[in-house]
Amino acid sequence: MNLSAETExxxxxxxxxxxxxxxxxKRENLMPILQEIQEKYRYLAPPALQMVAKHLRLSSCDVxxxxxxxxxxxxxxxxxxxxxxxxxxxxxxRGGDIxxxxxxxxxxxxxxxxxxxxxxxxxxxxxVGCCALAPVAIVDDTVYGHMAPSKVEGVILGFEIEKERKxxxxxxxxxxx
Amino acid sequence: MVTLIVDNQEIETQEGSNLLQACLDxxxxxxxxxxxxxxxxxxxxxxxxxxxxxxxxxxxxxCRVRVQQGMVVKTNTEHVRRLQKTAFELLLSTxxxxxxxxxxxxxxxxxxxxxxxxxxLKLKRLEPLERDIEVEHEHPFLEYIPTRCVLCGKCVFxxxxxxxxxxxxxAKRGFDTVISFFGEKDKALDVCKECxxxxxxxxxGALLVKDSPNIPNP
Numbered sequence: 166m167n168l169s170a171e172t173e174x175x176x177x178x179x180x181x182x183x184x185x186x187x188x189x190x191k192r193e194n195l196m197p198i199l200q201e202i203q204e205k206y207r208y209l210a211p212p213a214l215q216m217v218a219k220h221l222r223l224s225s226c227d228v229x230x231x232x233x234x235x236x237x238x239x240x241x242x243x244x245x246x247x248x249x250x251x252x253x254x255x256x257x258x259r260g261g262d263i264x265x266x267x268x269x270x271x272x273x274x275x276x277x278x279x280x281x282x283x284x285x286x287x288x289x290x291x292x293v294g295c296c297a298l299a300p301v302a303i304v305d306d307t308v309y310g311h312m313a314p315s316k317v318e319g320v321i322l323g324f325e326i327e328k329e330r331k332x333x334x335x336x337x338x339x340x341x342x
Numbered sequence: 343m344v345t346l347i348v349d350n351q352e353i354e355t356q357e358g359s360n361l362l363q364a365c366l367d368x369x370x371x372x373x374x375x376x377x378x379x380x381x382x383x384x385x386x387x388x389x390x391x392x393x394x395x396x397x398x399x400x401x402x403x404x405c406r407v408r409v410q411q412g413m414v415v416k417t418n419t420e421h422v423r424r425l426q427k428t429a430f431e432l433l434l435s436t437x438x439x440x441x442x443x444x445x446x447x448x449x450x451x452x453x454x455x456x457x458x459x460x461x462x463l464k465l466k467r468l469e470p471l472e473r474d475i476e477v478e479h480e481h482p483f484l485e486y487i488p489t490r491c492v493l494c495g496k497c498v499f500x501x502x503x504x505x506x507x508x509x510x511x512x513a514k515r516g517f518d519t520v521i522s523f524f525g526e527k528d529k530a531l532d533v534c535k536e537c538x539x540x541x542x543x544x545x546x547g548a549l550l551v552k553d554s555p556n557i558p559n560p
Contacts, residue, residue: 215526224507225525233513233522 170283177206181213185220192221199232208239241279244286246324248304250276253292255299264300265289267317284328285321346413355409360384362391362404365417372417373426373455375433375545376494377405385495389429390455392422401425427461435468436517437546438489446547452492473517481523483534483552484541486510488520491548497521497540504539521549 181202188194198217202209209232218225232238250256250265265287269275272285279286293301298310304320344357348370355364363379365372375388384405392401396414401422404415416422434452441447441463456463475488493512498521501508509530513522523530541549 211524214524218525224509224511226508226511226513226522229522229524230511230513234515 174210177210178212178216180205181216185216188220190221192223195221195223195228195231199228199238203238207243208241210242211240239277239288241277241286242283244279244283246285246305248272248285248287248302248320249290249293250287251291251293251299251301251303252289253296253299255296256292256301259299261300261312263314264302264312264317267314268302268321271317271321284324344409344411344413346409346411346415348415349417357411358408360405361393361407361409361413361415364409365393365404365415370417371458372404373430373458374405375451375455375492376496378496378499378543381499388433388492388494390426392425393417394419394422423459427459430455430459430461431465431468433492434463435465435471436473436489437492438472438487439463444490444547445550446490446544450547451545475518475520478520478523480527481534481552482527482531483538484523485550485552486521486523487548487550490546491521492546493519493521494545496543496545497549500539500543501537504537505533509533510540 184201185198188198195217198221199209202213202217206213214228214232215225217223218228221228232240248268250261250268252261252265256264265276268287272280272287274280274285274287276287276289290303293303293308295301295308295310298308300312302309302312302320304324309316309320343354345352345354346364347353348365348368351368351370353364353368353370355367362372362374362377362384366379372391372393374391376386377384377388377391386403386406389403391404393404393407394401394416395407401419404417430452434456437452441450441453444450447453453463455461472489477488478486495512498508498511501510509525510521510523513520513524538551541551
């Protein structure tokens with residue numbers, strides 16, 4: 166983890182600590198607290214769960230048990246590019262799970278995880294409302310319809326090329342100065 | 343005291359006590375995995391302790407029934423056995439059967455139940471569907487092997503009872519459910535060091551005491 170991510174995390178925990186003080190020490194506040202952290206930071210970091218447990222005087226593993234039960238919580242910071250693979254009925258029938266598997270294999274992470282460089286994260290979603298295009302994947306805000314395993318490589322490659330281009334431009338402008 | 347008839351045998355027990363417990367106390371074995379004596383609200387989740395009770399259409403899980411005067415109970419009807427065998431078969435289908443290399447061999451509840459039900463440990467009807475979950479190595483003293491676990495919850499119960507706040511608990515859900523040690527490492531070092539209640543109660547050898555504890559260097 167680089168330095169900026171570390172300071173970012175520290176700021177997050179400080180913020181969560183002050184947010185916790187606004188909640189009463191009652192166990193029925195567990196879900197609202199978890200939801201608020203998820204809403205604000207898009208994920209629940211393990212130390213955050215321990216802070217919540219401490220505040221509510223619950224056991225950490227109980228908090229973890231509740232949090233992992235629900236699909237609405239994630240435990241890894243979302244990547245810069247979020248890949249959502251639809252596994253709704255239509256996409257499932259048209260092989261959505263194969264598309265998901267291809268993304269997972271390509272990026273070497275599982276659904277719900279983020280690549281170590283925090284560039285990509287993969288999530289499975291239920292239905293995105295364009296079943297005629299099944300199987301569907303959504304990357305950031307772009308809908309990719311009629312996905313095929315062979316297209317997975319291309320999507321990722323596109324982002325990698327874009328990233329390289331930006332880096333080159335940045336270097337060029339720096340050298341010009 | 344109340345008297346009830348179980349398998350044509352008259353037994354006497356405390357009023358309001360638990361039917362499964364009453365049978366076990368009187369030497370009548372009913373297969374069970376998730377029941378623990380002293381548990382106030384049995385989860386009834388293993389679906390093995392079915393019995394037929396006169397007056398009820400369907401078999402009932404005996405751990406969730408309170409005895410009544412004059413109850414007539416049968417533990418070995420065809421209907422009961424069919425339910426038990428199916429439930430047991432489903433448990434086995436996700437269980438990594440490797441008794442020879444399992445430390446629970448010969449004292450395993452699954453082996454006992456299989457023997458009692460005359461049911462082989464090899465699946466005939468169902469296909470094995472083993473869970474692809476990694477062994478948890480993080481705990482300093484304990485090892486959890488999810489492919490052996492039957493998710494009876496006894497470990498969570500005994501830990502909560504002994505330590506107030508449990509050091510382990512169910513996590514995730516559905517087919518992915520596991521027992522998790524998530525939590526403060528230093529607290530685990532302190533609490534678990536001399537307890538091991540969870541490993542002792544585990545009916546199938548899914549929770550083991552490590553041969554060499556991995557205590558982090560201070």
